[in-house]
Structures are given as structure tokens and as C-alpha cells.
Amino acid sequence: MKKNGFTLVELITTFALAAVIITILVNISLILKNTYHKSDIKTKLLIEQANLSKKINLKLLESSLISYNNCNDYDICYVFNFLNGSSVKLLVGDTYIKFDNYVYELVDGTKIERPVIMNEHVPLSDLSVNDSFLVIKIPIKNNLYPNKDFGINIVYPYNSNEITL
Amino acid sequence: MKKNNDKGFVLAETLIVTAFVAGVLIFIFIEFTAISRNYEESYNYNTVENLYSLNNIKEYIISDYEAFSNIKENLNSQKSINLTDCVLFTNKDYCSKLFELEQIKNIIITNNYFDSNDLSEYDTDFYKFMKSINSSGNENYRIITSFKDGTYATLRLD
Secondary structure, eight states, rough: OOOOOOOOHHHHHHHHHHHHHHHHHHHHHHHHHHHHHHHHHHHHHHHHHHHHHHHHHHHHHSSSSEEEOOOSSSSSEEEEEEETEEEEEEOOOOSSSETTTTEEOOOTTTTEOOEEEEEEOOSOOOTTTOOOOEEEHHHHTTTTTOOOOOEEEEEEEETTOOOOO | OOOOOOOOOOHHHHHHHHHHHHHHHHHHHHHHHHHHHHHHHHHTTTTTHHHHHHHOOOHHHHOOOHHHHHHHHHHTTTTTEOOOTTTSSHHHHHHHHHHHHHTTTEEEETTTOOOOGGGGGGHHHHHHHHHHOOOOOOOSSSEEEETTTSEEEEEEOO
């Protein structure tokens, strides 16, 4: 008798192997999708951090800061005044940060923690050198990276004998 | 005599194909792992935030003429100097405060003969960052820093 087709054992073995391979491939694709999503979020956060840091640092470096004060318009609002007569606002909302005309909109799952803008002074005998720092710290955290800070930490050294901030 | 049915694959053929496919998959996995690791590390190296921090430190080092002269003199006989404890600076309190606010963990200064193999005494990740630095050899001095958040940065002091 001529025998065509597959035996039952061959079929079961084939299906079992195919099921194992498909399960592995599905797991790999889910891992890759998750990795892509996390990397995408991280890239966006780092780009925004870089842009905001650059904007603020450049403004502070290019123009001499002479004073800063609360705006009293919003909860967290500061106006920075410069020697050339210009002034720039820093606004920190729940879902955005605005510095001058640059707006940083937060991505999903990101939150801004309490910003800190403060002065630190180190008493020095030499009055002609920098002895103080203006610190602008805005921590930004994301759910996917709970231990990483995507915010800014800007330190601006100045001489308190020349300007009072 | 009835002819034997010799359809199908022999064991040797099956083993060879399996070994070849397994080898290709292992190669792809190794390459993907290396690319993924380098990709992760690049996030932590020379971020914009850290480079501006280093710029502040660079300006401070250069402005402290006495300290910078001593450092340059020491670098004639040493390959690198660890600046983290601020001992070499005129105003140690100011230096310590600056490093604290900039979240500096370790900072070293090297000369133009910078060779990462001379700096293997530092922790593994810091040493790995130093090895990744492309030193042109034409620079005078370079500062290399590790920050408390696990990031790293370097800047030339020409």
C-alpha cells in the first residue's frame, strides 16, 4: 500500500515546535517594542533637558545677570534682569516650563518636582573674585526611570561685591 | 530486492544546519547586545548639562592663576592630578562648594600625553569613559569628570 502524508507523531512534534518558536518570537517582539518605547521617551527627555539647559546657560553667559525676582503672576515664576536692560521670565507649570520664548512641554508620565532657585555664598577675603552662586534646579522625573533626573541644575557663579542677587 | 525508501535528511545534515543557524543567531545576539550597551552608555557621556558645568569649572581653574600654575608644574612630572579634594586651589571652600553644587563625584586633570591606561586606578565605569575619549594629542590640558548621577564628561583646557 502506498503511504502518503504525515504520521500523527510528526504532526504533533511539528505543532509543538512551532508553538515554542512562535512564543519565543512574540516575547522578543514585545521586549523590543518596550525597549523602543523607553528609549524614545528617554531621548525626548534628554533632548528637552539639553535645549532648556542650553537656553538658560547661554542667556546667563552672554548677558550679565544683575537681579532676579518673583513674578507674583503664577506660583513659580521668576524674572531675570540683565545689565543690557533685557529681562527674561522663567515660568514653571504642572506640565510645562517656559523660559523666554522657549516652551518645554512634558511628555506623558513626566512630572516636575519642586524647583529651587537660591543663592549660595562662600565668604572670601579676596573681594575681586566670584564668591557666590545662583542655583537654578528644576528636577524632572519620569515613571519609566524613577531614579533618573531629567531636569536642569544650573550653577551661575558671581561676585556678590559687584552685584546683589 | 525491494529498494529502500531513502527520502528525508540524515542526522549529519540536520546537525550541520542546526549548528549553522545557531551560530548566526548567537552572532546577531552578541552584536545587538554590544550596540545596545554602547547606546545606553552614550546617554551618560558628555551631556549638554554636564558640559556647561565643566565650563564653569574650567573658568574657575583658569581664573585661579596660582593654583593653575602649580597644577601645570605638577603635570610635567605626573600624567594626571586628582582635583576632587580641592587641596591645590587657593580658596578651598569655594572650590568645594562649586564641586558640590555641580554634583561632581571625581575630577581629574591630565596633560597632552593623556593615556587612559595610566588611569586604571579609578572605578570601572569611569575608566571605561576615559578609554572612550578621543584625545587629539594637540591639546594642552583636559579635565575628566564623573558626576554623582552616574554621568561623565570631559573638556579641554586650551
